[in-house]
Amino acid sequence: MIEFDGVTKRYGGTVAIDDLRLRIPGSGIYCLLGRNGAGKTTLMKLLAGHIAATSGKITAGGERVSPGHMPDSVNYIESGSAQFNMRVSRLIDTAAELQENFDRGFAREMADRFGLDPQKKYKQLSFGMKTMLTTIILLANNSSVILLDEPTLGFDAVTRDQFNTLLLESYHAHPRVIIVSTHLIDEIAKAAERLIIIKGGRLLLEADIGEIDEKAYTLSGPVKLILPLLDGLNCVGKTTAGSVMAAHIYDGRITPPEGVALSRLSLQDFFINIVGGKKSE
Amino acid sequence: MSNAAAWKVAKINLKNIQIPCLITAICVAAMLAQTSVKALVASGGGDMSGQLEISGGCFLWLLPLLAAIFVPAKNFRRIVNLGGKRGHFLRGALMAYAVLAAAVSAGNMAVHYAFDLPMIATGYFEGVVNLVDVFGWTKYGVIAAFVQQAAFLFLLAVFTHTLTAAQGKWYGLAADILIIAVVSVFTPIAPLRAVLAGFFRLILFAGPLPQTAACLLIAAALWALNKPVLARTGI
Numbered sequence: 443m444i445e446f447d448g449v450t451k452r453y454g455g456t457v458a459i460d461d462l463r464l465r466i467p468g469s470g471i472y473c474l475l476g477r478n479g480a481g482k483t484t485l486m487k488l489l490a491g492h493i494a495a496t497s498g499k500i501t502a503g504g505e506r507v508s509p510g511h512m513p514d515s516v517n518y519i520e521s522g523s524a525q526f527n528m529r530v531s532r533l534i535d536t537a538a539e540l541q542e543n544f545d546r547g548f549a550r551e552m553a554d555r556f557g558l559d560p561q562k563k564y565k566q567l568s569f570g571m572k573t574m575l576t577t578i579i580l581l582a583n584n585s586s587v588i589l590l591d592e593p594t595l596g597f598d599a600v601t602r603d604q605f606n607t608l609l610l611e612s613y614h615a616h617p618r619v620i621i622v623s624t625h626l627i628d629e630i631a632k633a634a635e636r637l638i639i640i641k642g643g644r645l646l647l648e649a650d651i652g653e654i655d656e657k658a659y660t661l662s663g664p665v666k667l668i669l670p671l672l673d674g675l676n677c678v679g680k681t682t683a684g685s686v687m688a689a690h691i692y693d694g695r696i697t698p699p700e701g702v703a704l705s706r707l708s709l710q711d712f713f714i715n716i717v718g719g720k721k722s723e
Numbered sequence: 724m725s726n727a728a729a730w731k732v733a734k735i736n737l738k739n740i741q742i743p744c745l746i747t748a749i750c751v752a753a754m755l756a757q758t759s760v761k762a763l764v765a766s767g768g769g770d771m772s773g774q775l776e777i778s779g780g781c782f783l784w785l786l787p788l789l790a791a792i793f794v795p796a797k798n799f800r801r802i803v804n805l806g807g808k809r810g811h812f813l814r815g816a817l818m819a820y821a822v823l824a825a826a827v828s829a830g831n832m833a834v835h836y837a838f839d840l841p842m843i844a845t846g847y848f849e850g851v852v853n854l855v856d857v858f859g860w861t862k863y864g865v866i867a868a869f870v871q872q873a874a875f876l877f878l879l880a881v882f883t884h885t886l887t888a889a890q891g892k893w894y895g896l897a898a899d900i901l902i903i904a905v906v907s908v909f910t911p912i913a914p915l916r917a918v919l920a921g922f923f924r925l926i927l928f929a930g931p932l933p934q935t936a937a938c939l940l941i942a943a944a945l946w947a948l949n950k951p952v953l954a955r956t957g958i
Contacts, residue, residue, distance in 0.1 A: 492803070494955065510954035512808055523804045524797075526739055533805070539731045541806035576804075583806060 443467055444489065444587065444619060449498030451484050451643070458484040460643035462498070466621075471613055473634035473651070474623040477717055481643040482623040483520065486589045489621075490518035502587055514542070518589035519576050530567070530575060531560035537579045548615070549582035552608060556601070570596035577605070581612040587619045594626060602626065606633045627710045637709075641717050651709070658712040659695065662688040663702035671696065679715030690715045725811075732807055732815025736794050737822060739801070743789035747782060754779035755834075758842060758851065765847035776842070778853035780834030787823040787876050791883035794819065799888075799956070809953050817946060820880035828873035831855060832865060858927050867931040874938035875926060881942040888952050 444466040451459040458481045466472065476482045487493045488500055491512035500507040503515045525533065530553060538544040553560065556574050558567070567575065577593040594602045610633050613620055621638075624630050631651055639647040658678075661668055665687040672689055679690040690707055698704045707715075758776045765771040794816050802812055832855065839851040855861050858875075860868040886902075889895030909915040925937045 508954070509809065509956065510950075514808070517806060519804050519806075524800050525804055526735075526798075526801050536735060537805045539735070540728075540802065540811075542728075544806070579805065 443501075443503065445499075445501045446485075446488075447499040447501075449488060449500055450496045451481075451488060451493070452496045458643050459488065459495075462640070462643065462645055464638065464645050464648065466619055469617040469619055470636055471609065471634045472619065472621045472636045472638055473627070473630045474621050474638045474640070475625075475627060475713055475717075476623075476640040480640050480717070482640065483591055484643075485640065486518055486591055486621070486623060487520070489587070490516050490589060492518065492520075513587075515585050516587040516589065517541070517580055517583045517585045518591070519580050521573060521576065521592040521595055523576065525564050525572075525576070527563050527565045529561055529563055530558050533564060533575065534560075534579065534582075537582070541583050541585075543584035545582045545584055548612075549578050552578045552582070556604065556608075568596070570598070570601065573597070574601070574605075577608075581608065584616050585618070588621070590620065590622045592623060592625070594624060594629070602629055606630070609633045627713050628708060631709050639713065639717060646716065654692075654709065654712060655706070657694065658690070658692050658707040658709075660688050660690050660705045660707045660711075661696075661698060661702055662686070662705065663698075667699060667702050671698070671702065678712070679718075692716070726814070728808070728811045729814035730818055732802060732811045733818035733822065735802060735807075736790075736798055736815060736819040739798055740786075740790045740793055743786055743793055746789060747786040750782035750785060751779045751834075754782055755838065758838075758848075762842060762845060762847050765845070771847045773849055775849045776851045778831075778834060778839045778851050780831040780839065781852070781854050783827045783831045783834070784854070784876065784879075786827050787820060787880040788883055790823055791820060791880040792887050795884050795888040813946075813949055813953055816884060817881070820877055820884070824873045824876035824880060827876055828869050831872065832869050835861070836865070860931075863931050871931055871934055874935040878926065878938040878942045878945075881945050885945045885949055885952065888949060888956065892952075892955065894952070 444464075446462045446464040449459055449462045450457065462485070474482050474485070484493070488495055489502060489507060491507045491509050494509050502513045505511065505513045505515070507513055507516070526536065528536065531550075534546065534549045534553065537549070538546045553575070556578070558571060558575055558578075564572065564575070573593065573595050574597070577590060580588055580590060594605050597605060606629065609620065609622070613633075622630055622634060634651055637647065637649055637651050637654060638645070661671060663686070665682060665685055668687045668689050675691050675696070676693040677689050678692045681688045690711065692712065695704075754777060758779065761771050761774065761776070799812055803809070831853070835853045835855055839853050842848065842851045855868050855872055858871075860871040863871070886895070886898060889898055905919070909919040926934060926941065928934070929937060
C-alpha cells in the first residue's frame, strides 16, 4: 500500500505538492494525470525517495520513504535522466547487477522486440529509443511499485501501441502497482485501470477509469433545455455557441429530454474540462 | 545492507572513471616521456645537471583525486537511475577509493623504484622528485611507504568526495568558506600556524603507524558526514 499523508513539497517559494493526501491500496495500473507543472514528477520523486518532502509522511509497503531511506519496493527512473554511455546490452547487465529483482531475460527479450540494437551506445540511441530502454529497465524490475514518468515520450503511434501491450504483459506477469504519468490519456486508458488527477499539487480526482467512462458524458442542445438539467448535476465544463450549449457532466446518467443529445465524453475531454476549466461561454 | 551490492557499485564506479583515467595517463606519460627525453639528451652530451625533475609517478595521485570528483558529481545519479541505492552507492564509493588508493600507491612505488631511482643513478639530473620521498615515507621501507601513501590518498579521496557531494548546498558553501578561513587565518598567526602545521605533520610525517591511523580515522570521520549529506541530495 502507498500512502501520502499531508505531504507538501516546496522548491523555494514554489509549492509543487500541496498537502497531498492519497492512498493507493493495492496492485493495478494507475494513470497519473495533471497539466504541466501540476506536480506529477515531484510526486514520483517523493515516492521513490529521490527528494525529501518539506512536510508530511510518505509510506510504501509500510516503510517510511525519504532520501535517507529509498525503499527497495519502489523503482523509478526519471524520464530523460542521465545514463552511463554504455552499450544497450551492458546497460541492461549493469542494471541487473544493481537490482536484486531484475529480470534480465525479460529486459533482453523486450529490447529485442522493440528493435533496440544491443551494440549501440546509449548516446547513439534516438530520444524515443532512450525512453524505451529506460522503460524496459524499469519494467524488468520485479519490485512491487513501478513509477513510469512519461514513458512514451518520443514514441511513434505504433511503438506507443506496443508499449501498452508491454505494460499489460509486464503487469500480468508480475501484478503490482504501476503508476504511469502521461499526457496521452486516451491511449493509456487501454491499459490503465484507475486514474489519479492532480492539479496545483493537490489531488483532484482518484477514480476507476470504467467509472469515469460511465459517469462522464456530454449533454448538448439548446441552452434553454440544457440549463434546467444542470441543477443537481456535477457539471465540469460548458461550451456555448449562440443558443446551443454543450455541458460536460461527471455524475450519474440521466435520460435526456427530447431535443437534448447525450454523448460519451472522451477521457481526454473529461481531463481537459476537469483540470483546464474550459468555460468558453 | 549487503557488501556484495556495495562491491558491485564499486566495480561500476571503477569502470566508469574513464576521464580521470585519461587525464592521469596523459599527465604521467607526458612527465615520464619528458624525463626520458632529457636523459637521452644528457646521455648524448647535453647538460641537465642543474635540473630537478618531477617524477611522473606523482601525477598518478590525480586519479583518486579526480575520481572523487567524478563519482559523486556524475556517477551517483547514473547509478541511482539504474536502480542503485544510496547506501550501496556510499559504501561502493568508499570501496572504489580504497582500491584506487592502493593501486595508485603501488603504481607510484613501482615508478619510484623502476624509473626515478635509476634516473637519479645516471647522475644526469640534480634529482627526480617523488612525493613518497619528499614526505619521507620510503625511509621506513617499501611496504610502509606503500601503506602510508595509500592511507593518505584514501583520505584525500574521501575529503574530495565529501566536499564535492556537498557543493550546491548551504553546508557545502559553509565548508568552502571554513577551509578558506582556516588557511587564511591560521597561516599568518604563529600559534594557529603551529596547529595547522601539526595537523599536516600528523597526516604526512608522523611515521608509519600514527600517520596511517590518523589518515584512516579522519577519513572515517569525514565519511560519517557523507550519510546526512547524501540523504539531502536530490536526484
